[in-house]
Amino acid sequence: MKYDSLPHLTLPKIGFGTWKIGGGSHADPKTDPVSLTALHTAIETGYTHFDTAEMYANGHSEELLGRAVRESQVKREAFFITSKVTPSHLRFDDVLKACEASLRRLQMDYIDLYLIHWPTAGMKLEDTFRALNELVRDGKVKHLGVSNFDLKQLKESQECSETPIITNQVPYSLADRSYVNNGMLEYCQKNDIFLTAYSPIEEGNLKKRAALESIAKARNATIYQIALAWVISQPRVITIPMSANPQHIRENFEAADIELTDNDCQILERIS
Numbered sequence: 716m717k718y719d720s721l722p723h724l725t726l727p728k729i730g731f732g733t734w735k736i737g738g739g740s741h742a743d744p745k746t747d748p749v750s751l752t753a754l755h756t757a758i759e760t761g762y763t764h765f766d767t768a769e770m771y772a773n774g775h776s777e778e779l780l781g782r783a784v785r786e787s788q789v790k791r792e793a794f795f796i797t798s799k800v801t802p803s804h805l806r807f808d809d810v811l812k813a814c815e816a817s818l819r820r821l822q823m824d825y826i827d828l829y830l831i832h833w834p835t836a837g838m839k840l841e842d843t844f845r846a847l848n849e850l851v852r853d854g855k856v857k858h859l860g861v862s863n864f865d866l867k868q869l870k871e872s873q874e875c876s877e878t879p880i881i882t883n884q885v886p887y888s889l890a891d892r893s894y895v896n897n898g899m900l901e902y903c904q905k906n907d908i909f910l911t912a913y914s915p916i917e918e919g920n921l922k923k924r925a926a927l928e929s930i931a932k933a934r935n936a937t938i939y940q941i942a943l944a945w946v947i948s949q950p951r952v953i954t955i956p957m958s959a960n961p962q963h964i965r966e967n968f969e970a971a972d973i974e975l976t977d978n979d980c981q982i983l984e985r986i987s
């Protein structure tokens with residue numbers, strides 16, 4: 716695994732996403748065996764950063780993640796757990812309640828990284844951050860971040876936060892480079908903020924492009940691994956691919972070991 720560092724925090728380049736672990740918008744307990752196998756495989760493979768949210772499977776994703784962590788017998792401190800507060804819970808009291816509920820579902824004493832999942836038109840960031848700052852002071856959350864924020868919203872968050880904003884989690888893949896084009900990646904790189912790339916393999920619908928396939932063939936890798944290797948080749952970019960398939964889970968982890976050349980990256984950046 717490769718790592719990337721901010722002044723006071725080092726994280727693995729590749730973590731594990733949990734959207735659809737435990738269900739979609741609603742809990743779907745029928746899928747628990749597949750979800751738990753995926754989580755256990757991820758832990759055994761060596762993933763330590765897990766990304767979840769109160770919204771995922773209506774909280775059931777957090778329940779399953781907490782259960783898999785406990786069952787693994789790996790100590791809690793070895794994991795880095797990200798969760799997110801839903802946009803409808805951004806008022807002061809609601810943030811505190813949402814975090815308590817996430818901790819209860821995870822059966823953990825703290826969340827390593829707590830994100831605002833999505834900005835809303837009427838959000839009052841000062842009010843939201845009053846609660847988020849309190850959660851950090853109380854030790855219930857270690858780090859704060861945001862997701863799907865534009866530059867103006869990110870800068871406003873930095874002003875409201877008592878601790879550094881350590882990430883903006885946004886879509887980023889070969890097919891979606893909007894957060895490079897809008898200046899977000901450059902801002903993150905210059906300001907010690909991770910850009911956490913979500914949907915890095917285009918939600919599994921990675922388009923087959925000749926250039927991608929030829930680089931994959933030359934490396935004896937899959938096109939998904941090359942797409943991930945490209946995402947993480949950039950400084951301050953970490954990512955969190957999701958998979959319920961044990962073979963994919965291992966392949967995604969191993970993608971961190973692929974060294975792309977500058978020439979490979981230039982070829983990949985010319986495709987869309």
Ligand SMILES: NC(=O)c1ccc[n+]([C@@H]2O[C@H](COP(=O)([O-])OP(=O)(O)OC[C@H]3O[C@@H](n4cnc5c(N)ncnc54)[C@H](OP(=O)(O)O)[C@@H]3O)[C@@H](O)[C@H]2O)c1
Nearest residue numbers: 732733734913914915916917918919939956957958959963
């Ligand atoms: N903050 C936000 O608003 C936000 C939004 C979206 C996602 N996220 C986070 O980011 C994570 C990742 O994004 P995502 O789940 O949208 O998309 P993704 O990771 O780009 O793609 C997931 C899909 O790719 C397939 N896949 C994974 N590895 C593969 C491989 N090696 N070969 C072939 N297929 C593979 C998976 O199917 P199999 O199960 O069959 O492998 C799954 O259907 C989410 O789980 C979530 O934690 C955050």
